[in-house]
Amino acid sequence: MSSTETGVRELVAGALEAEADDIADRWVQLQLARTEQGAESNEGVLREEADGLVGAVTAGLRSDVPVDRLVATHHDLRRAVSEFSMRRARKGAAPTATSMAVLTLKEALLAAVQRRTHDGDELYAAALLINQLLDGAGALCFDTYVEGREEIIRRQSRQLLEVSTPVVRLWRQVLAVPLIGTLDTARTQVVMENLLQAIQEHEARVAIIDITGVPTVDTAVAQHLMHTVNAVRLMGADCVISGIRPPIAQTIAQLGIDLSTILTRATLADALSAAIELRDSPAQAALAER
Template identity: 55%
Template structure:
């Protein structure tokens, strides 16, 4: 049996026999660290560290290669990632979370020093513990970063949805007032929201108002034309409003062909045209129109 295999067996033995001692030392070090975070008590810390130590014990006791114990052994990997998620929700920084895992090394090494009399074997076991828990610490950091990225992407999509409302202006007439830059991600949100609203409201005309769009380049024009095409496939006509003089000049200079799209200079003109396109609106519908914008 090689020195590394013997060291691995010794670590398994120490973790099995002295789990309570390792956990107590770690908890004592972490209680002061998390005092400002709140909602953390010794029982919760004990449950978390017990789960991590158990995963480490079972992973080392298995036949899995050492370099895959942290990332390849599901109980340990899940224990570490769940630990990272929970502490992140408490407002603990990524550095502090990784530091807490690194601190588990100190508790383990102190017990190894007392439990393994052979200096060479103790050194080998200490190096293995450092490698394993360094990997676990890096895993918590990656988990933290991935979680934050997921939150940012979700919030960004929510902001895009809020910034592209579909408004019912009249009987079977919808409008999407666009403000700011229209990039690919936002164009997709506009299209999805508009098509769903056309179906829900059985709309016949959709107005896309670009009064608040600062500039129209080839990419923006392409997004608009794709939205118009999708709207027509849903059986609705589309009007593009808010064509200011500088926007008109820019479109002409770029050679963008909008000849197949109905355009109007203002939202008021577009609404007037849309009402004509849907025909005479019943008086009752007009009286019940609660979302009519006050345009002039």
């Protein structure tokens, strides 16, 4: 690190340390005045965020890490920026607004530096350093926001899948999964996981998969059903598929899909009757005793 860069870092870090409270206050006020965040956020929350980020920037500047790699490699600073971005993501703020909130810190920090020196060259060098540092923080903030929102969306999608595929205990040792809508790979995985877990918890002998609410059954859907049935059988339980309506039966026949190894019934009531018979059958009883 050159003596010039060291001097500029000392100037900026000194301003941050000496005027941390003023810088944080000014940053909060700028956010409240210039972004949509002001209409939604509590000023105390913004001040807490400001204190954390200002402190992390100061710690980063006091380290030996070059400015161009500071945000990417300084642990505390990177974590502070990432957590700042994730909090905004969870609140539903726009990614550009989140990045601009970080960049707004430039104005508050430059004002503090100007109060410590009037030398034009020093101010210019400090401005370059602040821009480089906070531009990197803004870019990281945007990337973290996008990744965080994608993770939130994935988690919410899985939660919706779990809610839409409940496992119901219909009878002693008899479970049912009423399916509604399209059955794709992701949903099949959730159905399978929930059903197998329920079979273990309830010591179920028979599982009914009701497809009354599934609009169409094609080759892909049939394969998903077969995978689920095979997994249920590996758990030592039998499986019945109900809800085979005439149009679906016709489609299955036309496609040449072989469901001959699976017990099927037209209605859930018929499937329940068959399930009780299966549960009480000698073969199932012998299997349960193993």
